[in-house]
Structures are given as structure tokens and as C-alpha cells.
Amino acid sequence: MNVIGAAPEQAAGRVSAPPAAPRGGGGLDPLRLPMRLAWRQLRADRARLLSAIAGVLFACVLVFMQLGFRSALFDSATKLLGSMQADIFLIHPMTLVSFKPETMPRSRVSQALALPEVQAAVPIYLAQSTWRNPETGRRRAIQLVGFDTEVGVMDFPGLAPLVEALKRPDTVAFDRRSRPEFGDAAKLLAARGPFDVQVGSSRMQVVGLIEIGPSFGADGNLVMSELNFRRIAKERRRETVDLVAIKLRPGTDRSVAVARLTALLPPDVRVLAGPELVAHERRYWEEATPIGFIFAFGSLMGLVVGMVIVYQILFSDIATHLKEYATLKAIGFGNGYLRRVVLSAALILAVLGFVPGLLLSTFLYDVVGKGTFLPLMMDAGRAGGVFLLIFSMCGVAGLLAMRKLADANPADMF
Amino acid sequence: MPLDRPLEIRGLGYAYGEGALRKTVLRDIDLSVEPGEIVLLTGPSGSGKTTLLTLIGALRAMQEGSCRVLGQELMGAPEAARVALRRRIGFIFQQHNLLGFLTAQQNVAMALELQPGLREAERLSRATAMLGAVGLGDRGPSRPSELSGGQRQRVAVARALVGDPGLVLADEPTAALDRQSGGEVARLLRDLARSQGVPILMVTHDPRILDIADRIIAMEDGRILPTTRAEAAGGG
Ligand SMILES: Nc1ncnc2c1ncn2[C@@H]1O[C@H](COP(=O)(O)OP(=O)(O)OP(=O)(O)O)[C@@H](O)[C@H]1O
Numbered sequence: 001m002n003v004i005g006a007a008p009e010q011a012a013g014r015v016s017a018p019p020a021a022p023r024g025g026g027g028l029d030p031l032r033l034p035m036r037l038a039w040r041q042l043r044a045d046r047a048r049l050l051s052a053i054a055g056v057l058f059a060c061v062l063v064f065m066q067l068g069f070r071s072a073l074f075d076s077a078t079k080l081l082g083s084m085q086a087d088i089f090l091i092h093p094m095t096l097v098s099f100k101p102e103t104m105p106r107s108r109v110s111q112a113l114a115l116p117e118v119q120a121a122v123p124i125y126l127a128q129s130t131w132r133n134p135e136t137g138r139r140r141a142i143q144l145v146g147f148d149t150e151v152g153v154m155d156f157p158g159l160a161p162l163v164e165a166l167k168r169p170d171t172v173a174f175d176r177r178s179r180p181e182f183g184d185a186a187k188l189l190a191a192r193g194p195f196d197v198q199v200g201s202s203r204m205q206v207v208g209l210i211e212i213g214p215s216f217g218a219d220g221n222l223v224m225s226e227l228n229f230r231r232i233a234k235e236r237r238r239e240t241v242d243l244v245a246i247k248l249r250p251g252t253d254r255s256v257a258v259a260r261l262t263a264l265l266p267p268d269v270r271v272l273a274g275p276e277l278v279a280h281e282r283r284y285w286e287e288a289t290p291i292g293f294i295f296a297f298g299s300l301m302g303l304v305v306g307m308v309i310v311y312q313i314l315f316s317d318i319a320t321h322l323k324e325y326a327t328l329k330a331i332g333f334g335n336g337y338l339r340r341v342v343l344s345a346a347l348i349l350a351v352l353g354f355v356p357g358l359l360l361s362t363f364l365y366d367v368v369g370k371g372t373f374l375p376l377m378m379d380a381g382r383a384g385g386v387f388l389l390i391f392s393m394c395g396v397a398g399l400l401a402m403r404k405l406a407d408a409n410p411a412d413m414f
Numbered sequence: 415m416p417l418d419r420p421l422e423i424r425g426l427g428y429a430y431g432e433g434a435l436r437k438t439v440l441r442d443i444d445l446s447v448e449p450g451e452i453v454l455l456t457g458p459s460g461s462g463k464t465t466l467l468t469l470i471g472a473l474r475a476m477q478e479g480s481c482r483v484l485g486q487e488l489m490g491a492p493e494a495a496r497v498a499l500r501r502r503i504g505f506i507f508q509q510h511n512l513l514g515f516l517t518a519q520q521n522v523a524m525a526l527e528l529q530p531g532l533r534e535a536e537r538l539s540r541a542t543a544m545l546g547a548v549g550l551g552d553r554g555p556s557r558p559s560e561l562s563g564g565q566r567q568r569v570a571v572a573r574a575l576v577g578d579p580g581l582v583l584a585d586e587p588t589a590a591l592d593r594q595s596g597g598e599v600a601r602l603l604r605d606l607a608r609s610q611g612v613p614i615l616m617v618t619h620d621p622r623i624l625d626i627a628d629r630i631i632a633m634e635d636g637r638i639l640p641t642t643r644a645e646a647a648g649g650g
């Protein structure tokens with residue numbers, strides 16, 4: 001269009017009605033154009049942009065680490081029960097957590113066997129004892145798990161080839177994922193074959209390795225037969241058990257079996273499907289300890305700090321450009337457009353901070369996970385959740401900073 | 415045809431403050447601008463020129479009287495109507511007020527973002543054409559910080575005119591410039607307005623640019639002085 005060639009009549013015609021513009025621009029312009037302006041403004045001041053991104057990245061990494069630790073601790077807390085691969089468990093209704101079990105009469109095992117759906121049932125004994133590091137001689141608390149290894153109800157990775165060896169007196173299988181303070185059992189086994197260690201006051205022979213992993217209650221685990229368990233835990237009576245593991249006949253509906261066992265057994269046992277037992281254990285750590293709160297609080301602090309940083313940056317951006325914003329208002333930009341500019345800037349920062357934050361957190365998960373033996377793992381669900389948190393954090397910062405726009409008064413421009 | 419007048423003011427009054435602090439700065443103003451007319455507004459400091467301009471520009475809510483701008487009555491007009499009207503007015507301020515993080519071309523093109531339905535390519539080509547018209551055809555990619563004061567004010571002129579406004583309002587646009595570039599900007603504005611047929615209402619103290627006016631209006635103490643009407647200047 002020829003800007004300077006317009007005839008005066010045409011100009012007079014415009015006086016009463018604005019020109020009807022031809023359609024052409026995208027329908028997304030009301031969002032795209034403010035976003036582009038926000039991006040150009042952010043890009044213009046590199047130092048400010050970088051500090052804003054650093055703020056979001058910081059919040060992002062903090063939240064990722066807190067959530068990662070939280071779920072790693074809960075996962076590891078339930079590690080022992082989670083790796084017991086039985087269909088159904090019986091516990092005492094008063095048992096809160098597996099390392100402090102209330103005992104049940106052993107006769108519940110044979111009572112459960114009366115149900116036709118039940119193929120096998122074995123008692124499990126749990127106790128804490130000490131292990132003397134065969135390399136350094138230092139003693140350290142260790143979790144003992146005793147059960148009938150032969151029946152095949154309970155399984156741990158690596159257990160099957162050791163079943164015969166574990167039948168011998170005074171033999172144990174060591175958890176290869178126990179913390180390194182217990183000594184390098186794998187190396188010793190490879191070098192000298194089965195070797196002796198002191199467990200409690202007994203001398204036991206390590207015949208092989210299984211895989212469980214350390215948990216809250218235990219830095220390491222030993223698995224052994226019922227008989228060998230009682231040789232170490234001499235005070236434990238044969239008639240009381242801590243846990244009963246049940247294997248169902250193939251093709252049996254687990255929930256039906258749970259219901260029938262509940263009806264059959266006296267009220268001093270509680271019948272739980274495998275995953276329910278894990279959830280029961282997890283609930284203890286989540287609800288009966290301050291751990292869940294600590295991590296939620298840590299995440300919240302990360303978000304608050306990130307929000308304050310983003311707010312500060314956006315706010316001072318508006319404050320230093322107040323004249324320009326007032327000019328835009330004066331020449332006809334509505335409040336909505338300017339609000340969208342501020343919100344777009346916040347959301348651009350969310351994305352620019354999240355992407356490196358995700359990469360850095362994935363890297364840290366790997367490094368820290370190796371250092372602490374905690375199962376830190378990045379998954380899509382958590383990444384998506386943290387993105388939403390960061391997005392909302394920046395959105396709130398944008399909404400707060402927006403109020404500063406009210407100070408841009410177009411009437412002050414002349 | 416009085417209905418086609420871009421600006422028609424009857425009995426306008428305005429006061430700042432409330433109660434005991436209330437201070438009347440405009441009284442009983444009658445003023446109109448004809449299509450294509452260039453009107454200069456002069457007067458001593460504090461006489462209310464800027465206040466009048468902000469009322470005409472729909473930057474302030476009216477209090478008393480009637481003010482029709484481009485067919486829109488401003489007395490009692492809602493905020494949305496005032497914002498819409500501002501889009502049809504070209505504003506030029508004492509400071510250029512360009513966005514420092516945008517190039518000259520982007521600054522000018524931004525004013526066109528308010529017109530729905532324009533494509534980006536159209537916005538940019540109209541901005542480039544307008545920059546050419548103010549003699550800055552080659553400075554499109556420059557940022558305001560890379561331009562001289564006179565060049566910046568010319569970019570501001572381009573921004574005010576690119577949207578084909580129905581009226582241009584300017585408040586001392588040459589005050590921040592030296593004699594030569596001030597005169598250049600004023601004459602440029604006049605020439606462009608003439609060729610587009612856009613009326614201009616400009617507040618100025620600058621005696622060197624009075625020659626661009628079709629008519630000069632003097633204000634004093636919130637009133638328009640009757641004696642100085644139709645003091646047509648030569649030139650133009
Ligand atoms: N926002 C405001 N609040 C209160 N009083 C104001 C405000 N703006 C201006 N005034 C007063 O109103 C009167 C008119 O001011 P205005 O700015 O309209 O005058 P002006 O003619 O533009 O002056 P100048 O030539 O100095 O720019 C002055 O006495 C000024 O002090």
C-alpha cells in the first residue's frame with residue numbers, strides 16, 4: 001500500500017469509520033505476537049536472561065532431586081518386601097513396618113494350607129543382627145531373612161542356584177547390593193569360594209549372592225534357611241512367625257483367595273496381596289515419618305525461590321521499561337496484550353530453564369545414585385509433573401509481576 | 415460538513431484533584447479541527463495544553479463538556495472504546511519512547527500489530543515504506559541506540575503515521591532536538607500529513623516551527639484566547 005499517496009477524501013472518509021482490514025493474519029496472532037515481543041525483550045538483555053534461566057534451572061534441579069530422593073527412599077524402604085515374590089502375605093494386624101514385626105502363631109501356616117486355592121505357604125522370620133566385615137573386621141547391623149528356601153514360594157533374584165547349598169548348616173546368601181561397608185563379598189567369593197563370616201555370635205558360611213538392595217531399615221541383607229536363622233537368632237521361638245508367604249495354584253483369582261483367607265483365618269492375621277503389603281510398608285514411611293513432609297517442603301522451597309527470582313526479573317523488566325509500556329498503552333495496545341507479553345515471558349523462561357534442568361537432573365541422578373546406592377531414576381511421569389510445577393511457578397510469577405503494568409499510565413506520556 | 419470534522423470540542427472543562435485540592439486546569443474550551451488542517455497550540459507553561467491533548471487522545475477520562483474525536487464521543491466513553499479510538503490516532507511524544515530492544519523497522523511495524531488481519535510481510539513492507547518516507551529507508555535494522563536524536567524522532571513520526579491515523583496528536587515533538595533536526599522533523603511531519611491528508615494538533619513552544627501551521631491557537635490559564643484565531647502562517 002502506498003503510504004504517502006493517500007488522497008485527502010480518503011482520509012476524511014476514515015474519520016467516521018476505521019478501515020475494514022482484509023483478513024490475512026493468523027488466528028493465533030493475539031498469542032503469537034505478544035510472545036514474540038516477550039522473546040525479543042528477553043533476548044535483548046543476555047545477562048538478565050541468563051540469570052532468569054539459572055533461577056528456573058535451580059528450582060527445577062532442586063525439585064527433581066527432592067522428588068527423586070523421596071521416591072528412591074520410599075522405593076528402597078520397600079525393597080525387601082517388594083523383592084519377595086509371593087502371591088499373598090499374612091501379617092499381624094498390629095505390624096506397622098516390616099523391621100519391627102509383631103509375631104503370629106505358626107499354626108496359621110497350616111490353617112492357610114487348608115484352603116484349596118493355596119498351593120504352598122511358608123513362614124518367614126525377620127531379625128536384625130550384626131555382620132563382621134571380613135576385610136576390616138568392623139561390625140555393622142544387617143537384616144536376616146529366614147524361610148524355607150526349598151518350597152519355592154519365596155524367590156529372590158539369584159536364589160534358585162543356591163537352594164541346595166543353603167540347606168547345609170550355618171550357610172547364608174549375601175545381598176550383593178548391600179552397602180560397600182559390609183565388604184566386597186563378590187570379590188571374596190570369586191577369589192576363595194565360600195568364606196566364613198561372623199554373624200551375631202555365630203560363625204556362618206557365605207555360599208552365594210542374591211539381589212535385594214539396601215532399604216531404610218537395613219543397609220544389607222542375608223537370606224538363609226529357617227533352621228540356620230534360628231542358629232543365629234537363638235532367642236527366637238519356633239512357634240511364632242513374622243510373616244507368612246503364600247503361593248496360589250495357577251489360575252486362581254488372587255482377590256477371591258484374599259477374601260476367602262480373610263474369612264477363614266482368625267482376626268490375629270491380616271491378609272494382603274503382594275503389592276498391598278508393599279503399599280502398606282510404603283504408607284508407614286510416608287505417613288508415620290516426617291520423610292514425606294521433608295521432601296515436599298524441600299520441593300516447595302525450590303519452587304518459591306524460583307518463583308521469586310522469575311518474579312524479580314519480570315518485575316524489574318516492567319519497571320525499567322515502564323515508559324515503553326505506557327507508550328504501547330497510549331498508542332492503543334490493550335491491557336490484555338501487555339499481560340500476555342508478561343505471561344509469555346514467564347512461560348518462555350519456564351521452558352528455557354526446564355530443558356537444561358531436566359538434562360542436569362538426569363545427569364545428577366546418575367552420579368548421586370551411584371554414590372548413595374539409592375535408585376534415582378528419571379521417568380516421563382516425573383519429568384512431566386515437574387514441568388507442570390515449573391510452568392505453574394513461572395505462571396504465578398508472571399501473574400504477580402503483571403500488577404506492575406498498572407503503573408504504566410499512558411496519560412503521563414505527554 | 416461539521417460531522418466530518420476530525421475533532422470537535424464544546425464546553426470542555428477539566429480539574430485535577432478532589433475536594434479542597436481540586437484545581438481547575440481547563441475551562442469552557444471550544445475547539446475544532448477541519449480535515450487535513452494543521453493546528454498548533456501554544457501558551458505559557460501550566461496553561462493546560464498537555465491536559466487538553468491527553469483528553470483528546472482518550473488517555474484521560476472526560477469530566478465535563480463534549481469532545482468528539484474521529485466520530486467517537488469521549489464524554490462517558492468506556493475504556494474499551496477509548497483504547498479502540500487510540501488505535502486510530504497517531505501519537506508523537508516529546509521523547510521518542512521507542513522500544514530499545516526492537517529495530518527501527520520493528521518499532522514501526524509494531525504499531526500495525528493493532529490492525530487485525532495484516533500479515534507479517536505486509537506489516538514489514540509498510541514499515542519499510544514509512545521509514546523511507548521519513549528519510550530513513552536504510553536504517554530499518556538499526557536499534558534506537560544507534561540513531562541520533564533527530565533520527566529517533568523521525569522513527570517515532572513513522573510509527574505514528576504508518577497505521578493511516580485519522581488524526582495526529584503531538585506534544586512538543588521538537589523540544590528535545592537541536593534547532594536543525596527540530597525544524598527537519600517538523601517539516602517532515604507537515605509534508606507527510608499533507609500528502610496523507612491527516613490533520614495535526616501539535617503543542618509547541620518552539621517559535622522556529624510556527625511556520626508549518628494552518629492555524630495557531632494560544633492558551634492561557636486553561637482557556638483558549640480568542641484574539642489569536644486564524645493567524646495563518648506562510649510557507650507550506
Ligand atoms: N497529574 C496531574 N495532577 C495534578 N495536577 C496536574 C497534573 N498534571 C498537570 N497538572 C497541573 O495542571 C496544570 C496544567 O498542566 P499541563 O501539563 O496541562 O500544562 P502545559 O500547558 O502542558 O504546561 P507545559 O507547557 O509546562 O507543558 C498545571 O498547573 C499542572 O501543575
Ligand SMILES: [Mg+2]
Binds near residue numbers: 414464465
Ligand atoms: Mg505540557
